[in-house]
Amino acid sequence: MDFVKAHACGNDFLILEEAVAQRRHAELAKKLCSRNTSIGADGIEFLERRAGGEFFLRLFNADGSEAELSGNGTRCVAAWLAQSEGLTQVTLGTHAGKRACTVIEASDPVYTIESEMGVPRVMARAIDLPGVGIVEGAMVNVGNPHFVLFVHTDDFSAHGMSWQELGAKISTDPMFAHGTNVEFVKVLSKSEIEFRIFERGCGPTTSSGTGTCASSSAAMVLRGVDRELTAIAQGGAQRTVWPSNQEVMRLTGPAEIICAGKVAGL
Numbered sequence: 001m002d003f004v005k006a007h008a009c010g011n012d013f014l015i016l017e018e019a020v021a022q023r024r025h026a027e028l029a030k031k032l033c034s035r036n037t038s039i040g041a042d043g044i045e046f047l048e049r050r051a052g053g054e055f056f057l058r059l060f061n062a063d064g065s066e067a068e069l070s071g072n073g074t075r076c077v078a079a080w081l082a083q084s085e086g087l088t089q090v091t092l093g094t095h096a097g098k099r100a101c102t103v104i105e106a107s108d109p110v111y112t113i114e115s116e117m118g119v120p121r122v123m124a125r126a127i128d129l130p131g132v133g134i135v136e137g138a139m140v141n142v143g144n145p146h147f148v149l150f151v152h153t154d155d156f157s158a159h160g161m162s163w164q165e166l167g168a169k170i171s172t173d174p175m176f177a178h179g180t181n182v183e184f185v186k187v188l189s190k191s192e193i194e195f196r197i198f199e200r201g202c203g204p205t206t207s208s209g210t211g212t213c214a215s216s217s218a219a220m221v222l223r224g225v226d227r228e229l230t231a232i233a234q235g236g237a238q239r240t241v242w243p244s245n246q247e248v249m250r251l252t253g254p255a256e257i258i259c260a261g262k263v264a265g266l
């Protein structure tokens with residue numbers, strides 16, 4: 001079975017052709033994303049080639065759960081199609097709708113790509129978390145679900161817990177029927193935020209495309225920061241542009257093709 005591995009600011013993905021999955025998506029994700037016993041990744045993008053040259057992506061997290069989309073994963077696939085097929089503009093279907101990607105700089109194997117990420121929906125919300133109490137934040141939908149908290153601590157801790165510990169609790173709390181991604185956001189200035197990510201289905205990651213959009217849109221709507229932002233995660237910075245609440249957000253960041261190979265025994 002052929003695979004490609006790519007990453008965007010350390011958020012890493014395997015890319016497999018949908019045709020090889022044969023309904024084993026969840027099983028393959030759990031197996032191949034394992035970092036000690038297989039290739040290792042935060043998720044798998046299954047790339048389906050449809051009639052008329054259209055593409056469709058199904059994203060499975062490392063725990064085998066299926067998500068609506070990934071921002072970084074989508075960009076990794078766009079980078080792969082740029083490298084392997086010379087496509088500099090590509091629209092990729094996802095369960096959250098189509099995402100148009102444009103290569104704005106190619107320095108193989110690193111591609112800088114701008115993606116249209118849909119219209120974020122931001123709703124301020126306080127949740128009552130068992131054993132923790134009331135947690136103020138925002139539910140944000142950018143195609144997939146996010147809960148964004150604003151923090152002021154140096155280490156992104158909140159409510160007396162590390163962000164990893166609190167992120168795990170929020171991500172799996174039953175009030176989120178389908179689970180949620182969680183971001184801990186610090187506003188550094190009108191034009192810059194820094195954040196940490198606890199991802200539904202894989203835990204802490206060094207970057208997230210949808211997490212970048214969720215954190216940025218929450219900061220724009222609820223903290224009045226600029227509509228063009230630099231959003232810094234542990235794996236690097238991405239840029240977001242959101243002219244108004246009704247418009248599509250654009251996300252720009254890198255994606256790097258790491259390797260391609262064959263999985264033994266499959």
Ligand SMILES: N[C@@H](CCC[C@H](N)C(=O)O)C(=O)O
Binds near residue numbers: 072145202211
């Ligand atoms: N890292 C991704 C998001 C992947 C999906 C997420 N874990 C979910 O379950 O919604 C990104 O870059 O957006």
